[in-house]
Amino acid sequence: MNFITLKNITKSFNGVDVLKDINLTIDEGETLGILGRSGSGKSVLINMLRGTLDYKPDSGKVLMNVAVCPNCLTIEPPSKDGEKCSCGCDLSVQEVDFFNCDRKLFAAIKRRISIMLQRNFALYDEETVIENVMRAMGDGIDYEEGLYKALDLLEMVQMNHRITHIARDLSGGEKQRVVLARQLAKDPMMFLADEPTGTLDPQTAVKLHNTLKEGVKDEGITMLITSHWPEVMTELADKVVWFENGEIKEEGEPQTVVDNFMATVPVPEKPEIPEFGEPEVVLEDVKKHYYSIERGVIKAVDGVTLTINKEEIFGIVGLSGSGKTTTTRMLMGLTDPSSGKIEIRLGEDEWVDMTKVGPLNRGRIMPYIGLLHQEYSLYPHRTILGNLTDAISLELPAEFGKIKAIHALTTVGFDESTATSILDKHPDELSVGEKHRVALAQVLIKEPKLIVLDEPTGTMDPITRVVVTDSILKARTELEQTFIIISHDMDFVLDVCDRAALMRGGKLLDIGTPEDIVNQLTPDEKEDMLKRG
16 A cells, blocks of 8 residues: 655755655555665655654655544554554555644654664663653553563563663673664554664674564564665565666666676775785784673783784684774773783884873874774764864864865765765765765874774775775875774675784684685584675
């Protein structure tokens, strides 16, 4: 049954069309996949269907067929036409012009729409997991009924072992699963998922995808999902729409559309491994042990020894919890090791001890290190130009600063025209994938000697991944930079890294070429980390 019809939808921001004459129908119970590179209009459409007023169409209509109770304004999907509402009245289907209907009807429809956004956990940090889920149910539900419903939802998202934990203490993947339970607790008639697994490791992402299938798709709830992972489209969607530059390029059967989209993704050409310079980063028997009353000694990192050379692109790979991020934090001086040696070369014969605090010790090397963390943040009230220059204390003449900013943006995949046009925009005017690239440009513009990238491909579509791969290889050659890449994305590591280290359970198991490391992966690790096979 037809549920939503988009008729000639056009939407512009600052004079730029981001959606152009979109015509689309969505049936009740259908899962629609929306594919496309960053900035193609995917997230704009999701926010429009959410009813966000800033995304109201400039022209065209969002028409919804909904079953409405004339007495209490209960809203149900159109298949409920003729059924009894809880108040005793009959539900009757109406075609509603979403953004131009009565204010109370608009609000009633919005309450039946749930959304998951990338990088937005939206939890009550000081409350427990189960309290967060029960809050989403509202006041009209009996406490005991709500409690059992919350427990069922947390079991579905595999978080029933964390019900009494405070939300702020959860990992990013755990928070995202609690958000999903909260959204399902609202009993939605439509579920919108905008890159819900973009920042998660593959193992956690698979759990979330399975829950979306079990808790949304299999329950007959209409779902729209955007993703830069093609396999999400083929596994979850009934129909896929490929967006490009604000227009529908193709619509149809998931595998066909995905194959056609992937055919446009170039394959990066990896150059021969160059001759490396002298050792630049040295770790010897580095350990990080925590002490827990419940679990005793936790060996997050247990005796890591490795050497990274000048101008090398070095990967540290492993599944979530393997110790790779903790190792990197110690290398950067953000976490102190329990024991071991960590040194970074500052000059020809000068080494900095990263275990010693203060401006005369590890503080001396920090201006020469660039870090892109997976939870990066841009300054929201500064323009993109400000984020790339003033906000990072890069004091340059105005015109030169602009030229350098445009060069940094083209390095991470923007064409020169787009790079110029976004300089005066603020971060919230960009898509998440575009913001990710700006954050990477913010690291590269300082031209540090050592660059650490923590999960750099998290929110990138396949085409942008290739551009970023080429950018890293180019920066190494032109600027003689050394890269350390922390990732669960083994395909990216194969494309860009010269050597890699495999971590598992806090230990460093092997160091070699990325191809060597692939041979050391367990079947489960290959399934979670290697998409190309």
